[in-house]
Amino acid sequence: MNEVIEKLDFTVAIPTYNGAKRLPQVLDLLLKQTGIEKLDWEIIIIDNNSNDNTNEVIEYYQKSYSQNISLKCFLEKKQGIAFARIRAISEARGEFIAFVDDDNLPANDWVSQSYNFGKEHPQAGAWSGQIHGDFEVSPPENFNRIQAFLAIREHGLEPYLFDADNLRLPPGAALVVRKKAWCESVPEELVFKGRLSKLMVSGDDTEALLYLHKAGWEIWYNPAMHIDHKIPHWRLEKDYLLVLARGCGLCIFQLRLINAKNWQKPILLIKTILGNLRRVLQHLIKYRGQFKSNLIALFEINFYWASMMSPFYSLRWKLDKIFKKAITQND
Known part of the structure; x- marks a missing residue:
């Protein structure tokens, strides 16, 4: 007899690799979400071959949860953020799936704002909000010109449709997708797997969104969704930034x-x-x-x-x- 899978309203999917030190802050903020009293939702963590004590951290939170929220963990052995997100899609039970990286700190109403927007925009296949930089050290002068490459997006206070035809699209971090849209539109295997090689070729986020756009789904900016993105000092150093620049260019x-x-x-x-x-x-x-x-x-x-x-x-x-x-x- 086939197992009946309970469908939920919302899934928060957290891909992680060696995230033991980062995950607690993210999970603590998700436990403090407001406006979700009537929401059936879950949190799933996709462990992408961590070799630290990530599993122990997850087990601690599974035992200490006092709220009626399901927290599950799945091991994805294929290395790369693209594989982790595809695994999240297959395991998620939510109508909407939110990708929250382990260095993304959601505002207390982020889940409710994400869910409400999806319900209000039935043609939206994906949507994203404001992503603010939480810097360990001060960024260089004129950093705002390249901040989008580090998944920092502050595009004003009015919702709008992203310009997919010109590759102006949100990052995969803090992105919410409609599961039906993804499953019907995005191929099971993508060209870009994440920044795995020394070239750090990106494009996996944009590739999936372009397939959604190709299938006729809308991709929205929702300014009511706020997340802080923690930027450690090494992501602002010259060597990292130049490799990032080349990796983002090679996929164009x-x-x-x-x-x-x-x-x-x-x-x-x-x-x-x-x-x-x-x-x-x-x-x-x-x-x-x-x-x-x-x-x-x-x-x-x-x-x-x-x-x-x-x-x-x-x-x-x-x-x-x-x-x-x-x-x-x-x-």
């Missing part, structure tokens, strides 16, 4: 192909190369002699350069895939 062309028609692809190729070449040259002229002292300008030119090279990275990825498939068939 492959992402643009998702919603492109065949006749548009050669045009996109030319625009990606020439458009970013123009930006690189403009930055070289504008900031000549300043790149050693201006970290933000250096970040931007690395992002433009990697974006310009992204068609070649996409070609390399496709060739690797063909090569691996050929080896598998021969075996």
Whole structure:
């Protein structure tokens, strides 16, 4: 006899890797949520191969919960945030699924604001709110120009639809999705798996959202949802930021192909190369002699350069895939 799975209103899914020190603050804030008295919801943690005492922390909270909230943990052995989120989708029982990273600190009404928005916008496949930076050290001058790359989003007080056609989309952190929309629209296997290699190629968040957009679902900004994103000092250091800039750039062309028609692809190729070449040259002229002292300008030119090279990275990825498939068939 098949087990009947109880459907819930809302799931908070927390992907984590070695999050023993970060998880308690997140879980404590989720336990203090307001306006959820009539909500049937759960918290699930996706442990992505942690080797610290994450499991002990989770067991402690499972035993100490006094509220009627289900807290479960699932081990996802495939490394990468994309695999962790896909596992969360399969395990979640909620109509809406919220991805909260283990360094995201939700406001006390974040769950209720997220749930209410989804109910009020039935065509919304995904929605996200304001993400504020909680910095361990002061960010560099003009950091606001690149803060979106670190999942900090403060876009004003009015709701609006994100511009998916121009890749202006929210990050996967603090994102809420409609489970039905995801299951019907997003492939089981995504091209981008998360920042796994030394290149730290990103794009997994945007890739999933583009498939939702392609299927006709709306993607919204809801300013009533507030989360603080903890930014440790090392995420503001030069070495990390430059790798991040290149990783965010290398995925650009492959992402643009998702919603492109065949006749548009050669045009996109030319625009990606020439458009970013123009930006690189403009930055070289504008900031000549300043790149050693201006970290933000250096970040931007690395992002433009990697974006310009992204068609070649996409070609390399496709060739690797063909090569691996050929080896598998021969075996």
